[in-house]
Amino acid sequence: MAHKKIINDPKRVVPELIEGLLAAWGGRVRKIGDVNALVKAELPKGKVGLLIGGGSGHEPLFHAFIGKNMADGAACGNIFAAPSPDTVLAATRALNGGKGVLFLYGNYAGDNMNFDIAAEMAAEEGIRVKTVRVWDDVASAPLPKIQERRGIAGDVFVIKVAGGVCATTSDLDEAYRVTARARDATRSMGVAVAAGSIPETGAPTFELPADEIEIGMGLHGEPGVSREKMLAADPLVDKMMERILADLPFRKGDEVCALVNDLGSTTMMELLIVNRRVHQVLAAKGIRVHDTVIGSFCTCQEMAGFSITLMKLDAELKRYYDMPADSLAFRKV
Amino acid sequence: METTGLDLEATRAMLVRVAERMEESKDHLSELDRAIGDGDHGIGMARGFEAVRLALEGKSFDSVGSLLQAVGTALMMSIGGAAGAIFGTLFRGGGAGLRDERAFTSRALGRMLSDGLAAVTARGGAKPGDKTMIDALAPAAARAQALADAPLAEALAAVADEARLGMERTKQMLAATGKAKTLGERALGHADPGAESTHLILRYMAEFAASAAGRRA
Numbered sequence: 184m185a186h187k188k189i190i191n192d193p194k195r196v197v198p199e200l201i202e203g204l205l206a207a208w209g210g211r212v213r214k215i216g217d218v219n220a221l222v223k224a225e226l227p228k229g230k231v232g233l234l235i236g237g238g239s240g241h242e243p244l245f246h247a248f249i250g251k252n253m254a255d256g257a258a259c260g261n262i263f264a265a266p267s268p269d270t271v272l273a274a275t276r277a278l279n280g281g282k283g284v285l286f287l288y289g290n291y292a293g294d295n296m297n298f299d300i301a302a303e304m305a306a307e308e309g310i311r312v313k314t315v316r317v318w319d320d321v322a323s324a325p326l327p328k329i330q331e332r333r334g335i336a337g338d339v340f341v342i343k344v345a346g347g348v349c350a351t352t353s354d355l356d357e358a359y360r361v362t363a364r365a366r367d368a369t370r371s372m373g374v375a376v377a378a379g380s381i382p383e384t385g386a387p388t389f390e391l392p393a394d395e396i397e398i399g400m401g402l403h404g405e406p407g408v409s410r411e412k413m414l415a416a417d418p419l420v421d422k423m424m425e426r427i428l429a430d431l432p433f434r435k436g437d438e439v440c441a442l443v444n445d446l447g448s449t450t451m452m453e454l455l456i457v458n459r460r461v462h463q464v465l466a467a468k469g470i471r472v473h474d475t476v477i478g479s480f481c482t483c484q485e486m487a488g489f490s491i492t493l494m495k496l497d498a499e500l501k502r503y504y505d506m507p508a509d510s511l512a513f514r515k516v
Numbered sequence: 517m518e519t520t521g522l523d524l525e526a527t528r529a530m531l532v533r534v535a536e537r538m539e540e541s542k543d544h545l546s547e548l549d550r551a552i553g554d555g556d557h558g559i560g561m562a563r564g565f566e567a568v569r570l571a572l573e574g575k576s577f578d579s580v581g582s583l584l585q586a587v588g589t590a591l592m593m594s595i596g597g598a599a600g601a602i603f604g605t606l607f608r609g610g611g612a613g614l615r616d617e618r619a620f621t622s623r624a625l626g627r628m629l630s631d632g633l634a635a636v637t638a639r640g641g642a643k644p645g646d647k648t649m650i651d652a653l654a655p656a657a658a659r660a661q662a663l664a665d666a667p668l669a670e671a672l673a674a675v676a677d678e679a680r681l682g683m684e685r686t687k688q689m690l691a692a693t694g695k696a697k698t699l700g701e702r703a704l705g706h707a708d709p710g711a712e713s714t715h716l717i718l719r720y721m722a723e724f725a726a727s728a729a730g731r732r733a
Contacts, residue, residue, distance in 0.1 A: 238597070263554060264597030292693060296601035296639055300592065384555045403554075406700070 186380045186387075186485055193383040197239045197261055204246050207511055212249050219266060220274035221246050222256035231358040232256065232278030233349040235287050235342055236271065237294050238263045240382075241402060243512035244338060244481045245288075250510030253346035254287075262382060263403055265293035271301035275310060283311030283355035287345050287362060289334025290316040313359040317341050319371040319492065321430045322399025322408045333401055336444040336481040337369040339513065340494040340504070347503030365500055370430050371442075371492040372423045375400035376413070379447050379484030388483065398422060402446075402483045416453070420460035423491055428468065433495055435469035440476070440504060442492040447482040449489050454478070457489055473501065480512060521621035521668050522728060527580055530620070530724040531587055532572050537720040538565035538713070545716075548709040552696040557709040560595045564603065567594035580620050584611030584628060599710065602640055602649060606714075609635020622671040623664045629657035629675070646692035647703065649710035652682035656718055669729035672722035679718045683711040 190196055197219055204221070205214060213224045219239070226232070235245045236258035245257040256274045260266040271286075278284050286302065288294050295316065302312040318329055319337025344365035349358050376396045378387035388404030391397060396414065399407025414422075433439060443458045445451075454477050465472055473496055481490070496504065508515040522530060539562045546558030567590040577583040584607045592604025610632030617624050633653050642648040656679040663671040686708040691697045696708070 260596045261556075264556075264560070265601070267593050267596040267600050269593040270596070292640065293596075293598035293601065296598060296605075297596070299639075300601060300605075381554055383559075384550075386550075386555065388554070405697070 186385065188380075188382055190382060196382045197259070200239070200242065201246065204511065215273045215277055218258075218270040218273050219260065220256060220258045220270050220277075221249060222274055222277045223249060226255060226278065226280060227350075228280045229282060230280060230351070230353050231282050231349045231355050232275075232280060232284040233287060233345055233358075234258060234271070234274050234278055234284050235338075236260075236266050236274070236298070237288050237291070238265055240484060241482055243479065247512035248339075248342050248510050250508065250513075252350045252506045252508040253510040253513060254342055255349070260297075265291065265297040268297050268300040268304060271298055272304050275301060275305045275312065276308070279305075279310045282353045283313070285345065285349055285355060285358045285362060286312055286314040287342060288316060289338055290318040290330070290332060291334070311355055313355055315341070315345070315359060315362045315366055317366050317369070319366070319369045320399075320401065321370050321372050321426055323401060323405065326430060333405065335371050335373060335402055335492075336442055336490045337366075337371045337492045337494070339442055339444070339476070339480045340369055340440055340492060341365045343508060343513065343515075344500055344503045346508060347506040350506070361499065361503065365494065365503075368431070368495040368497075368500060369492060370427045371490050372398075372427050373400055373402075373407070373446060373488060373490035374398045374419060374423060375407075375446065375486055375488035377448075377487035378404060379482075379486035381484070388486075396488070400488065402481065404483070416456045417460045420457055420491070421464065424461065424464045427491060427493055428464075431493075431495060433468070433470055433493060438471045438473050438496045438501075439465070439493045440474045440496060441465070441472055442476045442480070444481055444490045444492065445479040446488040446490065447479070447484055447486040449487050451477070454489060457491070461491055474504070521619040521624070522725065523619055524577060524580070524583070526728060527583055527620040528572055528575075528577060530721055530728075531583060532569055533724045534717055534720040535565040535569040535572070537723075538562065538716060539569070541716055545709055545713060548707055548712055551706040552691070552699055552703045553709060557599060557713070560597065560599050561603075561713055564591040564595040564600065567591070579615045580617040580624055581611040581613065581615035584608075584614060587611075598640070602636055602710065603713070605635045605639045606632040606653070620668070622660070622666050622668050625668070625671060625675065626657070626660040626664045629653065629660045633657045640693070642693050645689060647686045647689035647696065647708045648693060649708065649714045651686045651689065651708065652679040652711035652714040655679070655682045656714070667729065669722070669725040672718065672725045676715065676718040676722040679711075679715040683707050683715045686711045
């Protein structure tokens with residue numbers, strides 16, 4: 184049976200969720216023309232613009248991360264489909280205050296092509312663009328092929344740092360440098376226990392037997408590293424943390440931010456139990472947690488499961504991470 | 517050989533007809549995509565070719581290249597996702613070298629497909645054998661190059677046949693890119709929807725050229 188989704192018309196999902204976002208923001212964000220791009224209503228002049236984006240269906244990513252010391256705008260496509268170049272270009276023009284625009288998005292073929300085309304069009308108009316692609320999912324390719332990895336919930340921490348640096352610099356190269364460093368310090372891994380479904384077709388994005396889980400599952404149902412019988416929270420977290428920690432690697436004495444992200448329909452009760460173990464593992468390794476974030480940030484419809492993200496901090500990343508931020512999906516005081 | 521080509525107005529009419537036929541192919545393409553993708557390829561292509569039709573109807577163009585680039589821009593801006601970037605690039609790249617051409621000939625067809633293939637390859641990074649539209653486009657482009665001096669209707673029919681064979685071969689391939697990559701061996705036996713779209717675009721061009729040649733004979 185198709186999942187019961189609380190929607191009106193499956194074809195109107197994206198415009199209607201945008202109308203809901205605009206209503207929630209009370210005039211602080213505006214939509215550009217007839218494309219699915221949102222930008223801050225008031226853009227500070229003389230600084231680098233930060234544009235994020237990708238396919239819709241992963242809410243609150245990406246539109247809900249626009250705000251103070253966060254993204255300046257977001258270009259979003261249809262469900263699980265990259266935004267077209269004119270959507271990206273319209274947002275780019277709006278965000279360019281003369282200092283250029285930093286593109287920040289997850290590493291997927293459709294996004295890479297459409298954002299690249301838009302960057303070329305922007306260059307023809309004399310707008311400078313630099314691009315950081317997030318590839319934090321350690322399960323999606325081995326380390327030597329890190330540039331083939333997918334972007335998942337690590338987007339959240341990279342956006343947080345990028346939002347801080349873009350808010351305070353007029354130097355696009357500096358914004359790029361710091362944002363790429365945040366990306367390079369970030370590692371994630373997810374596990375799915377049940378599939379989400381696509382609004383227009385109602386079809387689940389993958390099949391998973393009732394008593395099995397997939398470790399490393401991607402945000403659109405891409406296969407992970409192993410399919411296993413259901414595990415208790417602690418051994419499951421241990422397996423995921425082992426891969427995440429070994430990848431960077433994170434070492435004794437490091438300081439990290441930790442994100443326990445719900446993939447769509449996992450309860451806060453479960454996330455807290457996961458977070459308990461994440462902290463136990465980090466404490467045992469002698470890794471200090473500077474900040475912990477728990478909730479729904481990067482989702483795949485009603486997929487059940489979670490991801491764990493760690494970002495290793497240094498003085499520079501910490502300074503930008505610690506700046507206050509105010510967006511619908513992410514606030515920091 | 518000029519007499520076997522289509523003038524600018526006939527070329528525009530051909531592309532409008534291709535757009536109409538692609539819109540009619542919506543359910544067929546979505547059905548293919550349901551087997552190995554998320555089932556929306558036909559919806560996207562129909563939306564794209566509706567935009568093409570609106571961009572070409574009642575307009576005049578000064579070259580084959582500008583016509584093809586208008587097609588590509590309309591596709592790219594209306595489809596979104598990987599399909600919009602790829603099919604938009606096929607026509608925008610394919611038109612780039614034809615901005616001085618005022619007739620669509622077999623030679624222009626060869627140029628369009630080889631330049632389009634180069635542009636798509638540069639943009640998407642897929643190789644032959646990856647189970648993508650390139651597996652239909654690459655053999656079609658090679659065939660068109662070989663038939664540069666043949667009458668257009670004849671060349672297009674042969675090129676469309678070549679694209680169909682390429683599309684059929686994708687049934688035996690594992691996907692190396694895109695969302696079908698996630699399926700592994702489950703993708704076997706199913707054609708790549710983008711390869712079928714490539715075949716159909718060429719097939720509908722061939723149908724138009726055959727009926728135009730028939731009218732002249």
